[in-house]
Amino acid sequence: MALDPHRLVARSLSRSWRQRPARMAAAIAAGIGGVLLTTAMLLISASVLDAIKGASISGVRDEVVAVEARAPGGMTRDVVDRTERETGVKGSRALVISTRAATGESDSTDPVIVFGVDDALGGLTDERLAEQIGRTELAADQVFLSADWAEDHDLGEGDTVRVTSPQGVQRWKVAGLLDGQVANRGAMVIAPLPTVATAFDRGTHSDVLLLDPGQRDRAEVVAAAERAVDGAADVKRPDELLSGYSKTFRTSLTILGMFAAIAVLTAAVVLFLTWRLALDDARNTLARLRLLGVRTRHLMAGSAMVMVPLLLGTYVIGAALGVWVGSLLGSFTRQITDLTQQAVTPGLPWQWPAAGAFVAAVVMFAAAWLSGVRRFTRITPIEAVTGRDQVSMTPGGVRRPLIAGLVSLAVGVALVALGREMVTSTSLVFLFLGAALLSVVLPVLAGALLRGGEPGPVRLAVGRQLQLGWKRNAALSITFTVAVVTSVAMAGTASSIKDEVAGSVQRWTQGELYVQAAEVGQNLQNEKFPLALEQELRKVDGVEAVTSFTYASIGLDGRKVQVWNWGESDIDRTTDLEVVEGEKDFVTKLDTDEIVISTNYARTQDLGVGDTMELPLPTGHREVKVAAVLEDSASDGGMIVAGTRLYRELTAAQGVYEYYVGVKDGADQAQVKAALEKKLADRYPRAEVLTRTEMRDAFAGITARLVSSFEAFAWVMFILAVLVGGATLASGLAERQRALALLRLAGATRKTVTRQLVGESLIVAGCAWIVALPVGCLAIPGMLDAQAGQSGLLPGITVPLLLSVASLPLVVVCMLLALAVAGPRRANPPLRALLAQE
Numbered sequence: 011m012a013l014d015p016h017r018l019v020a021r022s023l024s025r026s027w028r029q030r031p032a033r034m035a036a037a038i039a040a041g042i043g044g045v046l047l048t049t050a051m052l053l054i055s056a057s058v059l060d061a062i063k064g065a066s067i068s069g070v071r072d073e074v075v076a077v078e079a080r081a082p083g084g085m086t087r088d089v090v091d092r093t094e095r096e097t098g099v100k101g102s103r104a105l106v107i108s109t110r111a112a113t114g115e116s117d118s119t120d121p122v123i124v125f126g127v128d129d130a131l132g133g134l135t136d137e138r139l140a141e142q143i144g145r146t147e148l149a150a151d152q153v154f155l156s157a158d159w160a161e162d163h164d165l166g167e168g169d170t171v172r173v174t175s176p177q178g179v180q181r182w183k184v185a186g187l188l189d190g191q192v193a194n195r196g197a198m199v200i201a202p203l204p205t206v207a208t209a210f211d212r213g214t215h216s217d218v219l220l221l222d223p224g225q226r227d228r229a230e231v232v233a234a235a236e237r238a239v240d241g242a243a244d245v246k247r248p249d250e251l252l253s254g255y256s257k258t259f260r261t262s263l264t265i266l267g268m269f270a271a272i273a274v275l276t277a278a279v280v281l282f283l284t285w286r287l288a289l290d291d292a293r294n295t296l297a298r299l300r301l302l303g304v305r306t307r308h309l310m311a312g313s314a315m316v317m318v319p320l321l322l323g324t325y326v327i328g329a330a331l332g333v334w335v336g337s338l339l340g341s342f343t344r345q346i347t348d349l350t351q352q353a354v355t356p357g358l359p360w361q362w363p364a365a366g367a368f369v370a371a372v373v374m375f376a377a378a379w380l381s382g383v384r385r386f387t388r389i390t391p392i393e394a395v396t397g398r399d400q401v402s403m404t405p406g407g408v409r410r411p412l413i414a415g416l417v418s419l420a421v422g423v424a425l426v427a428l429g430r431e432m433v434t435s436t437s438l439v440f441l442f443l444g445a446a447l448l449s450v451v452l453p454v455l456a457g458a459l460l461r462g463g464e465p466g467p468v469r470l471a472v473g474r475q476l477q478l479g480w481k482r483n484a485a486l487s488i489t490f491t492v493a494v495v496t497s498v499a500m501a502g503t504a505s506s507i508k509d510e511v512a513g514s515v516q517r518w519t520q521g522e523l524y525v526q527a528a529e530v531g532q533n534l535q536n537e538k539f540p541l542a543l544e545q546e547l548r549k550v551d552g553v554e555a556v557t558s559f560t561y562a563s564i565g566l567d568g569r570k571v572q573v574w575n576w577g578e579s580d581i582d583r584t585t586d587l588e589v590v591e592g593e594k595d596f597v598t599k600l601d602t603d604e605i606v607i608s609t610n611y612a613r614t615q616d617l618g619v620g621d622t623m624e625l626p627l628p629t630g631h632r633e634v635k636v637a638a639v640l641e642d643s644a645s646d647g648g649m650i651v652a653g654t655r656l657y658r659e660l661t662a663a664q665g666v667y668e669y670y671v672g673v674k675d676g677a678d679q680a681q682v683k684a685a686l687e688k689k690l691a692d693r694y695p696r697a698e699v700l701t702r703t704e705m706r707d708a709f710a711g712i713t714a715r716l717v718s719s720f721e722a723f724a725w726v727m728f729i730l731a732v733l734v735g736g737a738t739l740a741s742g743l744a745e746r747q748r749a750l751a752l753l754r755l756a757g758a759t760r761k762t763v764t765r766q767l768v769g770e771s772l773i774v775a776g777c778a779w780i781v782a783l784p785v786g787c788l789a790i791p792g793m794l795d796a797q798a799g800q801s802g803l804l805p806g807i808t809v810p811l812l813l814s815v816a817s818l819p820l821v822v823v824c825m826l827l828a829l830a831v832a833g834p835r836r837a838n839p840p841l842r843a844l845l846a847q848e
Contacts, residue, residue: 015305019312041324042331044374045367049332052363057336068193069139070220070248075231077101077219077243078251080565080626082573083662084215085242089629093238097221097231102130104218105206106252109537110696111199112172113163119696120163124173124199126206134220142188148202152185159196160187173199174696175209176538176665215628215662218251219243241624241631244565282374310383321375329367333360408451408458415447419785426791431613431804434795441792442495445785449491450484452777468762471753472769483774490778490825491785494817498786501810503793507643508710510805514644515709519702521557521584521670523683528696530708537696538665544577547669550689552682555580555672561649562661564626571611572649575657577666584670592619592638600653604637610802611648612639628662644709648802768826775825779818787814 070076077093079085084105094101105126110119132143143154155165165171165184173180182201192198207213223231235245422440425433457476460469476483525547527537538560547556558577563570576585581597589606593599596606605625607617617623617636625634640651652660671686673679683699690697700708750763790807798804 015308016312016315019308020315023313023316038320038324041321041371042328045325045328045371046332046335048367048370049329049360049363050336052366053333053336053360056359056363068249069135069190071134071136071222072247072249073223073228074134074248075099075221075223075228075235076246076248076251077221077235077239078246078565079215079217079243079628081242081628081660081662082562082564083628083660084212084217085219085239086628087214087216089239089242090216090219093219093235094221096238097234098226099221099223099231100130101222102134102220103128103203103216104131104220105203105210105212105215106217107206107210107212109210110174112174113165113169119174120197122173122197122199123194124201124206124210125193126201126203126210126212128203131220134222138190139188139192142186146186148185150202150205151182152202153182154186154188154200155184156192156196156198157187157189159198160184162196171199173209174537176211176540177209178693179695180209211663211665213662220248239630241626242628243626244568282378310379313379313383317375317379321371325368325371328371329364332367333364336360336363408454411447412451412455415444415451417444418447419444422785422792423788426788429791431795431798435792438789438792438796441785441789442492445491445495445781446488448781449487449778450480452781453483453487453774454480456773456777468766468769471766472773475766475770476773483770487774487778490775490821491782494779494782494821495786495789498783498810498813498817499789499793501813502787502790502808503797505808505810506790506794506805507803509808510643510803512706512710514642515706517588517641518559518585518644519670519705520586521555522673522679522702523671523686524700524702524705525669525671525686525690526698526700527667527694529698530700530705538663538667539669539694539697541664541666543666544579544669546689547671547686550682550685552674552677552679552685553671554674554677555583555670557581557584557670557672558666558668559670560657560665560667562657564650564660566626569647571647572645573657573660574645574649574651575654576651578654580670580672583672588641590639590641592636594638596638596640596651597653600637600651600656602653602656602659603632603634604653605634605656606638606640606651607636608640608642608645608649608651608802610643610645610804611650612636612802613798613804614648614802625660627659643803643805646803771825772822775821776818779821783814783817 075097077085090101090103105124107124107126109122109124111122112119132140135143146152146154148154153171155171160166167184167186169184170181171184173182182199182205188200190196192200207215221231221235232245239245418440422437422444425437425440428434453476457473460473460476465473525539527539541558544556544558547553557580559575561572561574564573565571576597578598581587582595587594587597589596590609592606600606605623607615612618615623619636619638621636622633623636624631634656642649658664671682673682679701683701686699687697690699753763787809790809794804794807
């Protein structure tokens with residue numbers, strides 16, 4: 011019999027909610043929506059980071075010491091030999107190449123990482139992988155593939171895989187298939203080191219050196235290796251190879267992180283408010299049980315018996331939908347990983363996002379449950395039964411949250427006005443807090459104003475309900491406020507960055523035509539033209555000027571930084587570079603110990619003209635001086651410009667990413683473009699020739715696709731607000747059936763009641779918008795400043811006018827839609843029906 015009170019509470023609570031299902035509709039809808047949003051956002055973030063982390067070979071034993079070159083040209087043979095000599099360990103050398111592979115007769119290609127390895131690799135891998143590699147000795151034209159990737163591409167042993175390289179398409183035979191993904195989610199090719207070196211013009215340089223300490227102390231081997239490489243490489247664990255790319259394209263990742271945090275917090279608030287309201291709706295039932303002698307522990311255990319299954323059910327549905335939605339947004343993940351230029355392949359690591367959503371849901375559920383039960387125990391049961399514990403919030407009660415909200419908002423505005431780096435971003439906390447508080451109290455103040463003077467019956471009823479139902483209105487108002495603030499702030503942040511990048515692209519796209527080795531945004535770092543192609547392009551009829559442009563990435567402070575290089579010829583004809591500090595014609599004057607940096611790199615690294623820094627080379631390191639600062643925002647996180655001699659030394663290669671082409675006056679641009687395409691067609695099947703407009707549109711399209719994804723995420727939260735709004739309104743109308751029926755009994759028509767409900771909804775929507783729009787605009791500088799700490803970008807502020815204007819009508823439409831779904835007519839049953847239920 012010990013469980014009887016618990017069962018009594020559970021059965022009573024279940025019966026109460028079954029009779030009025032709208033009570034649970036809000037909690038279930040919010041639970042599913044909140045978990046969905048949290049899971050989807052965490053899944054997208056995890057997919058990007060997991061793809062970059064999973065690029066390296068995963069089968070190398072943990073005790074092995076990995077030496078990864080910092081310079082794009084790798085490490086020279088002298089550096090590798092010196093490292094082996096000073097550590098006393100004979101190592102395994104490897105090349106890591108990003109490129110594309112095709113199978114069968116199809117022309118479509120997929121990004122892959124090519125690992126050029128020597129015979130010693132097998133002895134450094136785990137037993138499973140070592141056994142597979144040891145069974146087959148690779149010939150010069152043979153490769154290993156991952157069995158999973160090969161199966162997806164209809165490949166088997168003996169088939170041919172075509173790999174793109176500067177020497178043309180390489181046709182390699184599949185000698186064996188390795189179980190598991192091995193590296194890069196299976197998108198990898200393992201080939202003999204000499205074969206890869208020849209195909210990709212790498213000479214005797216190496217990207218990675220793996221050292222097996224054996225019986226020696228690993229720490230001693232690490233220390234000896236760090237001394238031997240002399241700044242040319244990083245010494246790390248095998249699972250940290252290519253880890254520097256996790257910090258590449260910081261703008262996208264930082265904004266994605268901010269958005270994920272906002273999404274999780276929004277979902278958490280919605281979960282808390284709606285589950286707490288679900289318990290508040292059961293106040294009368296639980297109070298009657300307390301009159302019968304049920305104690306607090308019985309209330310907690312009994313309510314948990316009902317609510318925990320509901321929580322688990324909503325979590326399972328929400329998490330499943332979240333994984334599905336996150337997988338549908340895989341194109342966004344693919345865009346970010348493509349832009350790393352390293353051919354990393356994203357997977358679908360759903361486990362951690364699902365676990366994170368579960369933790370967030372449980373924490374908010376526990377907070378709502380414990381606070382709700384605690385509140386019941388502090389109220390006299392008879393008062394809860396009669397409803398006397400529910401009182402209107404009076405102007406006196408509004409005073410404190412109103413003052414707190416205004417003060418918080420004022421602090422946020424002051425921080426925005428200061429405009430200092432890393433100070434403006436702190437305004438977000440105060441702005442969001444102020445918006446939340448004001449969105450709660452403004453409807454109450456509006457209700458007090460409506461009840462002033464000699465109001466009519468509708469105004470009186472609307473004003474009373476805005477004051478009496480402030481808790482339920484708070485859930486709705488906060489949800490809409492956060493949705494509008496987030497939408498406006500994210501759209502403004504995205505537009506500001508997009509406009510800034512477009513200005514940078516315009517400065518270095520002054521030529522008429524652009525010859526690229528592959529499509530913009532899909533061209534991997536190792537897909538290059540030979541330097542000799544420049545002279546061939548000059549011979550095409552109508553060509554007046556040709557400027558080469560190429561770039562690579564070097565390792566600095568644990569992350570990858572882009573290094574750009576423009577050829578010296580015709581640079582003034584094809585570009586209009588803006589130098590903010592230093593000499594304008596730096597391209598033709600840079601020496602091997604001088605560099606130019608972009609404004610965003612100067613900002614993040616606190617550098618200026620005359621400052622020095624250490625630059626890694628394949629042979630070691632060199633101190634270089636900053637000769638100028640270039641205005642540019644197209645490089646995420648900032649970039650370095652090197653002169654041609656220094657750049658060739660860094661990369662140990664002659665490849666060119668693209669050529670800027672100037673067309674002679676009077677020449678037909680279309681004919682020149684066609685002639686260039688004809689020259690490239692046979693040797694470079696992925697090459698493209700773009701006009702100036704096409705080139706700018708291509709970069710604008712990449713940026714637009716990325717930022718539009720962020721904007722889409724903001725509208726996902728807005729949709730969540732509509733769903734929660736509909737469920738909350740339905741729950742509120744169900745609770746007000748008795749009051750509305752009494753109003754009908756007093757002579758009010760259905761039309762009058764409908765007008766009252768519409769008026770309440772519109773006032774809540776209007777108050778939310780009045781707070782959210784200015785706060786959303788004020789949050790734009792804070793969000794820009796927050797991402798500037800990583801990317802260095804501090805663009806001018808662009809306010810999304812269209813969204814700002816459309817936000818109020820959208821909020822109103824959403825509120826009316828939610829009200830229509832809630833069904834006000836169903837909330838007006840005859841009074842005799844309600845008395846019969848009692």
